[in-house]
Amino acid sequence: MKKDLPEVNEAGPFSLGDNDSMAILSPPSLNPINMRLILNEKDNKRMEVNKMINFLIGATILFIAINLFYFFSNKTYKKSTFSSALFLKLFFVLLGVLVGFTFLYYLLSMKETIIVQSLSSRKPIEPTLLNLFYFSGETLLSVGYGDILPIGPARFFAIIESMIGILLPTAYFMKAIDLSNQSKHK
Template identity: 70%
Template sequence: MINFLVGVTILFIVINLYYFFTNKTYRKSHFSTALFLKLFFVLCGVLIGFGILYYLLSLKGMILVDNLTDRKPIEPTIWNMLYFSGVTMLSVGYGDMLPVGITRFFALIQSGIGILLPTAYFMKTFDSSETSQEQ
């Protein structure tokens, strides 16, 4: 059952990312409120999706520790997982929670998404301003 929920959660994250890169309904301007809101909601969706993924993984065993020396596990609450997801997504990484096992792989993917999505937003905004200037 947990593996099924992990699969559904990963699918949810992929759908959010697919939606962001394929939907072309934003306005052509230097700053697009529609595109900005889209980015915000997609980032929130991915953050929540990864938080749920971390929570589901924590049901199978320890995934976060407070340091690598004594490997004291972090309490696996949904709030702790959402917090870890947020600091990972925003590339803040306070260091108060460290991923172990497969969670390291997912944290790397999430931090990459957290860097690339805003970059894609600025590239789309720049592209739309270039297009509007040419017309």
């Protein structure tokens, strides 16, 4: 048994019918007013997602801060030979070195390109303070992600910075061990 299908004329299912103009009706979702509503809904959803992400970032930072507070206020930590003063001194010295090398790289970048995306493409990376701070941080802390590479005179300074980044914490731990040994002998 055949079911009767609706007649579709030559203009297609959205035609006006017998009208010779054969104008095609647009689906309701494509009309300009509906498009604005859809875009506004997407913007609202994006704003809600951004608010949630910002909240989660704040909660994560708070979680990290609470863990650090717990570590430094813990009785076991207080009985250890860890020196807070020495730690803070190391932190601020490393931060100062990081900022100093950031400005050094910035000054070098005023003369020529000093950081690129890869050695094969040599696509220059914009020398903004944020990019240079990031590069300086990954060099000082010996992270070396490989997404930013130094070229020219920046290579020499990157080696110096990475040596400082290795030697300063080593000197810190040596001093902490020395202080620990001195306190045990007393």
